[in-house]
Amino acid sequence: MEKIERSELKLKDYRALIIFTIVLSIFFIFGCSDGKEDNQIDFGLIASEKTLPDSFYDVSSGGLDYMVRKSINQSEFEEAWNFYRFENKTPKVDLDKKDIIFIGTVESNSCPYEIDNENMELSPVNKAIKLTLPKQYGACFLAATPRTFVIEIDKETSKDIKNLVIIDESGEETIIPFK
Structure with missing residues (x-):
């Protein structure tokens, strides 16, 4: 027993x-x-303003409603800031550690876009940043208005990035090379 x-x-x-x-x-x-997906990208939003370059539709990617630029030094940053027609003075950014990306688009005048870590990810295979534009709910008017986002990302993350991939509300992907 x-x-x-x-x-x-x-x-x-x-x-x-x-x-x-x-x-x-x-x-x-x-x-x-740490709660982050491997493909999430850390970025800081420097500016978001209802502005676009005067010649947006002439020089945007293939007549699409997007234009992106990447700045890796102070002179490129100031040039792009002025090109996108921001009203305020160029903000201070540590360009020894950060690169700046300008993302110009059009949006509904009643449902503005917002970007955050949830809708932006890194695609190292495609050497791109993927930005999923948030779905707009409610009564969004069709009148398009300008919007430019200015973000900063670490140089180490940015060094191999050559494109921005924008995924619109229908799921269509548009690849836009940095200028």
């Missing part, structure tokens, strides 16, 4: 050890994550 109790005890111990190992593994796999 004593042998049976010992073997039952050992079996219970093994079960507890297996359950503990599984729980610990799940904790290490999911619990130690």
Whole structure:
């Protein structure tokens, strides 16, 4: 009788050890994550203004409603800032550590776009940043108005990025090379 109790005890111990190992593994796999997907990109929004260059439709990508520029130094940043016709003075950015990306588009005049970490990701395979334009809900008027976003990203992240891929509300992807 004593042998049976010992073997039952050992079996219970093994079960507890297996359950503990599984729980610990799940904790290490999911619990130690910083919550970010591998393809999410950290960026800072420097400006978002209802402005576009005067010649937007002449020089935008193939007549599309998008125009992007990448600035890696102060003179390029100031040139792009003025090209996109921002009213305020060029803000201070540490261009030794950051690159600047200008994203010009048009939006509904009643439902402006907002960008955040949820709708922007890195695609290293395509050497691109993917921006999914948020779906517009409610009574959005069709009248298009200008919008330019200016973001900063780490130079290390930016160095191999050559394109911006914009995914519109219908899911259509448009690849726009940086100028």
